[in-house]
Amino acid sequence: xxxxxxxxxxxxxxxxxxxxxxxxxxxxxxxxxxxxxxxxxxxxxxxxxxxxxxxxxxxxxxxxxxxxxxxxxxxxxxxxxxxxxxxxxxxxxxxxxxxxxxxxxxxxxxxxxxxxxxxxxxxxxxxxxxxxxxxxxxxxxxxxxxxxxxxxxxxxxxxxxxxxxxxxxxxxxxxxxxxxxxxxxxxxxxxxxxxxxxxxxxxxxxxxxxxxxxxxxxxxxxxxxxxxxxxxxxxxxxxxxxxxxxxxxxxxxxxxxxxxxxxxxxxxxxxxxxxxxxxxxxxxxxxxxxxxxxxxxxxxxxxxxxxxxxxxxxxxxxxxxxxxxxxxxxxxxxxxxxxxxxxxxxxxxxxxxxxxxxxxxxxxxxxxxxxxxxxxxxxxxxxxxxxxxxxxxxxxxxx
Amino acid sequence: xxxxxxxxxxxxxxxxxxxxxxxxxxxxxxxxxxxxxxxxxxxxxxxxxxxxxxxxxxxxxxxxxxxxxxxxxxxxxxxxxxxxxxxxxxxxxxxxxxxxxxxxxxxxxxxxxxxxxxxxxxxxxxxxxxxxxxxxxxxxxxxxxxxxxxxxxxxxxxxxxxxxxxxxxxxxxxxxxxxxxxxxxxxxxxxxxxxxxxxxxxxxxxxxxxxxxxxxxxxxxxxxxxxxxxxxxxxxxxxxxxxxxxxxxxxxxxxxxxxxxxxxxxxxxxxxxxxxxxxxxxxxxxxxxxxxxxxxxxxxxxxxxxx
Numbered sequence: 144x145x146x147x148x149x150x151x152x153x154x155x156x157x158x159x160x161x162x163x164x165x166x167x168x169x170x171x172x173x174x175x176x177x178x179x180x181x182x183x184x185x186x187x188x189x190x191x192x193x194x195x196x197x198x199x200x201x202x203x204x205x206x207x208x209x210x211x212x213x214x215x216x217x218x219x220x221x222x223x224x225x226x227x228x229x230x231x232x233x234x235x236x237x238x239x240x241x242x243x244x245x246x247x248x249x250x251x252x253x254x255x256x257x258x259x260x261x262x263x264x265x266x267x268x269x270x271x272x273x274x275x276x277x278x279x280x281x282x283x284x285x286x287x288x289x290x291x292x293x294x295x296x297x298x299x300x301x302x303x304x305x306x307x308x309x310x311x312x313x314x315x316x317x318x319x320x321x322x323x324x325x326x327x328x329x330x331x332x333x334x335x336x337x338x339x340x341x342x343x344x345x346x347x348x349x350x351x352x353x354x355x356x357x358x359x360x361x362x363x364x365x366x367x368x369x370x371x372x373x374x375x376x377x378x379x380x381x382x383x384x385x386x387x388x389x390x391x392x393x394x395x396x397x398x399x400x401x402x403x404x405x406x407x408x409x410x411x412x413x414x415x416x417x418x419x420x421x422x423x424x425x426x427x428x429x430x431x432x433x434x435x436x437x438x439x440x441x442x443x444x445x446x447x448x449x450x451x452x453x454x455x456x457x458x459x460x461x462x463x464x465x466x467x468x469x470x471x472x473x474x475x476x477x478x479x480x481x482x483x484x485x486x487x488x489x490x491x492x493x494x495x496x497x498x499x500x501x502x503x504x505x506x507x508x509x510x511x512x513x514x515x516x517x518x519x520x521x522x523x524x525x526x527x528x529x530x531x532x533x534x535x536x537x538x539x540x541x542x
Numbered sequence: 543x544x545x546x547x548x549x550x551x552x553x554x555x556x557x558x559x560x561x562x563x564x565x566x567x568x569x570x571x572x573x574x575x576x577x578x579x580x581x582x583x584x585x586x587x588x589x590x591x592x593x594x595x596x597x598x599x600x601x602x603x604x605x606x607x608x609x610x611x612x613x614x615x616x617x618x619x620x621x622x623x624x625x626x627x628x629x630x631x632x633x634x635x636x637x638x639x640x641x642x643x644x645x646x647x648x649x650x651x652x653x654x655x656x657x658x659x660x661x662x663x664x665x666x667x668x669x670x671x672x673x674x675x676x677x678x679x680x681x682x683x684x685x686x687x688x689x690x691x692x693x694x695x696x697x698x699x700x701x702x703x704x705x706x707x708x709x710x711x712x713x714x715x716x717x718x719x720x721x722x723x724x725x726x727x728x729x730x731x732x733x734x735x736x737x738x739x740x741x742x743x744x745x746x747x748x749x750x751x752x753x754x755x756x757x758x759x760x761x762x763x764x765x766x767x768x769x770x771x772x773x774x775x776x777x778x779x780x781x782x783x784x785x786x787x788x789x790x791x792x793x794x795x796x797x798x799x800x801x802x803x804x805x806x807x808x809x810x811x812x813x814x815x816x817x818x819x820x821x822x823x824x825x826x827x828x829x830x831x832x833x834x835x836x837x838x839x840x841x842x843x844x845x846x847x848x849x
Contacts, residue, residue, distance in 0.1 A: 153633060160635040376629040377631050380684075383597055386648040
């Protein structure tokens with residue numbers, strides 16, 4: 144085992160001593176983490192003015208009956224349009240009466256801080272308003288507003304929506320000529336969560352940065368070590384000894400994993416200490432995703448190395464695939480924000496599934512893909528990469 | 543040097559596409575001898591060596607080493623072999639000591655690193671990064687790495703190529719120490735002086751074939767009746783040269799340097815001086831010497847080793 148450990152140690156030393164690899168391996172992920180956090184978490188800026196709201200429209204309009212629920216929906220839709228240069232007040236998602244399956248999902252997003260508010264206009268809302276206006280003793284028509292406990296933006300959104308709904312209420316009363324009646328619409332606020340689950344942008348970003356670090360490490364360091372090592376005769380020097388290819392790969396893999404471990408620890412420490420990240424990776428499922436990610440990108444690096452004949456060609460291929468894969472992997476921003484053509488490209492990207500699986504397992508985002516896909520697609524990448532590399536890559540014998 | 547054969551190569555062949563790199567060569571290396579493959583660049587020396595080192599697969603032929611026959615050098619054999627590669631290298635960001643520890647870890651038993659550092663005169667550079675070493679120091683480190691397993695058989699592929707005379711002499715001293723320690727050395731070089739100084743046995747290779755074998759003395763003995771007169775002529779016409787050529791046994795001219803190969807030294811010098819007076823050609827830097835391996839190669843192929 145001493146040969147494997149020596150190889151791993153040599154790889155770690157070389158990476159830490161060489162300035163360029165040190166920068167890309169350790170410094171760059173930390174810089175990017177800092178930059179993105181400062182830019183997108185709103186540090187030092189005015190409070191955010193656009194609120195993310197999900198509206199469940201469960202009231203179905205009846206023919207020849209006034210559609211009060213439609214008025215509510217219309218008001219929300221209007222508030223979702225930009226006014227001049229100013230951004231819209233709401234980023235609104237409307238779910239129809241039959242979208243029951245989305246209810247749990249949106250509540251989970253609210254709990255995790257991905258949404259500011261869930262507004263529910265219940266079935267029978269129109270009838271309740273009509274009864275109330277007709278003078279019956281029935282209570283005002285209820286609208287339920289769900290807020291995320293302990294989050295200031297959720298409370299702000301609640302206050303804004305309450306004011307808007309009060310305006311709607313006055314409008315309804317005015318239409319009905321019932322100025323003296325009590326409010327036709329009652330608003331019930333319900334808090335969900337305990338106030339400790341809501342995560343900030345850094346909690347969303349950190350898993351992405353960690354995956355990015357693993358990705359670039361595999362993408363560049365494997366072809367760099369293999370192809371330049373072959374060109375410069377470093378590997379040849381190993382092959383004249385009894386060292387086997389498998390033990391070389393084992394040593395290389397252990398060294399690579401150790402470096403990824405250092406990279407991960409530094410990113411996590413920075414995020415926790417400097418930016419207050421609360422996300423914890425120390426449970427089985429996140430750990431599995433992290434190990435899977437290292438192995439996928441290690442295999443991917445071998446795939447790149449097998450496609451290139453020279454070190455420079457390997458670096459060129461790595462550069463070509465680096466940016467598109469990284470930015471189309473949902474590492475830095477939620478997938479749903481991308482236009483459809485790019486979304487389609489993302490579907491083949493292992494980063495997409497790893498980011499989704501890791502964030503879901505950490506509880507900082509809602510799953511987009513089933514857990515089977517988040518393991519299956521990266522595993523498929525490993526199999527394909529290893530198969531191609533085993534067929535094409537010759538470590539021991541030059542031409 | 544003993545009579546025991548340590549390595550025997552029979553009908554070894556290797557081709558790359560249409561190019562025949564090694565053309566069914568056979569030779570035997572005795573224990574504790576310095577065996578040299580001599581030839582110009584592209585003669586097939588390095589390919590032959592890389593097959594014997596176990597990093598290339600031969601197309602055909604048999605290799606017997608340490609009393610065992612094998613199609614390709616296996617791991618057990620590699621444990622007793624040390625290799626200095628022509629184009630081998632080390633991680634530039636490892637320290638000298640770390641390199642030796644690393645290479646040593648690949649063998650079941652390795653010599654103490656400090657002992658190896660002393661033997662290659664790099665003890666004072668033990669903690670220096672490889673990238674800070676000079677060419678000669680890197681080559682000594684490579685030799686140290688080749689000797690880390692205390693090998694019985696050492697391959698040295700062009701050990702002094704690109705080194706300055708002092709560094710070259712340092713390497714020769716290390717090789718001499720190895721021979722005194724009873725190591726068997728297989729050396730490739732295109733420096734005839736190196737081959738003559740270090741070798742017990744020489745195989746002259748050209749175009750993948752062995753064109754001569756023997757000790758340096760045996761090889762030069764084939765030309766022993768002849769003497770070489772070399773001189774420079776600042777200006778001489780082809781006609782003038784032709785009149786000298788017909789008087790002598792063999793004449794070669796290259797870059798203003800003329801070489802005459804003769805069996806009758808006195809007579810040739812006498813006629814050379816007459817030719818100089820008659821043709822009004824001044825002769826400069828004249829030397830008279832015995833044949834060497836360069837002359838052997840020239841006689842065998844019509845080309846110089848470094849052409």
